[in-house]
Amino acid sequence: MKSSKTKNYFLTAIIYAAVFAIYNLLVFLIFNNYNNIFWISYGFMTASLIANIIIILIASKKTDVEAAFFGIPLISFSVFHVIAEFFASIVFMIFRANASVKLTIFIQAILFLILVIFGALAVISRDAVQTVSDTVKQNAFQIKSLAVDVELLESDCMDAELKTQLHKTREAIQYSDPMTNESVAQLDEMIKGKVSELKYFCQSNNKAEALQTCFRLQAFVKERNAKLMISK
Known part of the structure; x- marks a missing residue:
C-alpha cells in the first residue's frame, strides 16, 4: 500500500514535468507578441508546476497516513490546481492585449497561495497524525510484550489459584488502552516494574507475593484505563 502511494506520487511528479514541457511548446508556438500579461501568466504557470512537483515529492514520504486536508487528498487537489492555473494562464494569454496587469497578478497569485497553504497544511496534518499513529503502535507493542510475559x-504455573490471577492479569494488560499521555506515564512505568516483579516471584515460587502483584497490576491497569478515559 505504501509503495503504491509513493509510486503514484512520483508518477504524478513526472507527468507534471511532461506537462510543463508540452505547455512550453504550445504557448511559444501558438502565441506571439509576448507582453507583460503573457510573461506574468507564464511565470505563474511555471511556478505552479514547480511548486506542485515539490509538494508531491514531499508528500511521497512513506507513511501510513495520506496527506490530505478536509478529506481531500493532496494529490487530487494538486491536479485540480494545475488544471485551474493552466486554464487561467491560457485565458489571460489569449486576452493579453486587453487584460489588466493587476487582475492577472491577483487571480493567479490567489491560486498559487491556495496551493502553498493547502499543501503545507496537508503535510503538517499528515505528519501530526503519523506521529500519533507511531506512538500508538509503539505503545501497543509494549503492552503486547508485557501481556506475552504474563x-x-x-503457561508455566501449576497452581490453580495463581494461574487464574495470572490469566486475569494478562487479559487486563492485553486489552488495556494502547494510548498514553503524561497523566498515565508514571502508571506505565509502575506496570512495567510490577511485571518484572511478577516474573521474579513466580520463578522463585513465592505464591503469596505473586498473587499480591497480580492484584496490584490489575488495579494499576484499571486506574490507567480510567485516567485515559477521562483525558479523552
Missing part, C-alpha cells in the same frame, strides 16, 4: 508465566 502469558508465559501463566
